[in-house]
Amino acid sequence: MDGPPAVIWREEVERLLRYEDLVPRLEQALGLFSRRDAAAVLQPVRTAVPLSKHGGFFLLMPAYMEQDGVLCTKLVCAYKREDESSLPATQATVMLLDPLYGNVKAVMDGEVITAMRTAAVSAISAKAVCPAAPDAGTAPPQCIVVFNLFNVRLLLQVRVWSHSKERAESFVASLGGAASACVLVEAAVSGADAIVTATRSTEPLLLGRWVKPGAHVAAVGACRPDWRELDDRLMEEAVVYADSREAAMVESGDIILSGAEVFAELGEVLNGTKPAHRDKTTVFKSLGLAVEDAVSAKLVFDQWEDRTSSV
Numbered sequence: 001m002d003g004p005p006a007v008i009w010r011e012e013v014e015r016l017l018r019y020e021d022l023v024p025r026l027e028q029a030l031g032l033f034s035r036r037d038a039a040a041v042l043q044p045v046r047t048a049v050p051l052s053k054h055g056g057f058f059l060l061m062p063a064y065m066e067q068d069g070v071l072c073t074k075l076v077c078a079y080k081r082e083d084e085s086s087l088p089a090t091q092a093t094v095m096l097l098d099p100l101y102g103n104v105k106a107v108m109d110g111e112v113i114t115a116m117r118t119a120a121v122s123a124i125s126a127k128a129v130c131p132a133a134p135d136a137g138t139a140p141p142q143c144i145v146v147f148n149l150f151n152v153r154l155l156l157q158v159r160v161w162s163h164s165k166e167r168a169e170s171f172v173a174s175l176g177g178a179a180s181a182c183v184l185v186e187a188a189v190s191g192a193d194a195i196v197t198a199t200r201s202t203e204p205l206l207l208g209r210w211v212k213p214g215a216h217v218a219a220v221g222a223c224r225p226d227w228r229e230l231d232d233r234l235m236e237e238a239v240v241y242a243d244s245r246e247a248a249m250v251e252s253g254d255i256i257l258s259g260a261e262v263f264a265e266l267g268e269v270l271n272g273t274k275p276a277h278r279d280k281t282t283v284f285k286s287l288g289l290a291v292e293d294a295v296s297a298k299l300v301f302d303q304w305e306d307r308t309s310s311v
């Protein structure tokens, strides 16, 4: 219990966190969360503190998994960043605590954890409700981890759009020709079986008339009640899933402003208590859950302990 917390930073988190460990743990955690069993997962809707002067917001994301002995919180600062500054738009730090004594066991980089668990949950949503191995269009170049995950597991063809043409082209170049850059969103998504939006857009940029009937959309951005990525037509025509109903009704502009109903949580589909409408157009509204960070941080810490103790 005594002694300072371990500090596990970016490079080490990247080395220790693996998708083959992460994906099954996230599927299990999402299912436990949707059971609303307090002994399994306690996760209030996160607290958001506006940083109005800086065009951002501060998120406090606690989660407690009593049965697994995991107590975790993530601190996030996310910014609109109208300029294309070099500063990341999302800065996150994860703290893992010992629930018995309350001491901090580890402080770790949250950016890698956030990027990997967000992409993994998007891929889990596609696996859960997509009709088949999709031929997808990925929106902006911030989907590096999404590309790696989808491309390895699901996708045969990837198209990328960004509102910065240069960023789209540099991202595609970094993938060694395994994707193509599109100048227009419509070209990137036309005919796609799976689409990921992960932008800082605050207005709809994916229109329902462009989306092939039966496609799956994993909407990662627009996590504020007045931000949008998807238009009303898409929200009306799709079966809408979310990671958390409560969070969606507080944070998702796409759901709140369109009046769309959340048909089910992804965890309910994984539990088998709600159907996957694979034959219909589906939207998975991803907001990001603290329990996703908790299981990610536990995986990192356990790997770190194993390696440290064996030295």
Ligand SMILES: NC(=O)C1=CN([C@@H]2O[C@H](COP(=O)(O)OP(=O)(O)OC[C@H]3O[C@@H](n4cnc5c(N)ncnc54)[C@H](O)[C@@H]3O)[C@@H](O)[C@H]2O)C=CC1
Pocket (backbone or CB within 6 Å): 078, 081, 088, 089, 090, 114, 118, 140, 141, 142, 162, 163, 164, 167, 198, 199, 200, 201, 202, 205, 219, 220, 221, 222, 223, 286, 287, 288, 289
């Ligand atoms: N659902 C979840 O679990 C998570 C969601 N997010 C959200 O996902 C979004 C992307 O996050 P990051 O990749 O960290 O941000 P980022 O800033 O690294 O990338 C966002 C992309 O959006 C583009 N962009 C900026 N303004 C735009 C506009 N008006 N229209 C279209 N594209 C625009 C930027 O050029 C950039 O390519 C943010 O809205 C963030 O809040 C971030 C982390 C987790």
Ligand SMILES: O=C(O)C1=NCCCC1
Pocket (backbone or CB within 6 Å): 059, 076, 078, 090, 092, 114, 223, 287, 288, 289
């Ligand atoms: O889950 C997260 O982490 C985030 N969700 C949306 C805003 C940025 C961080």
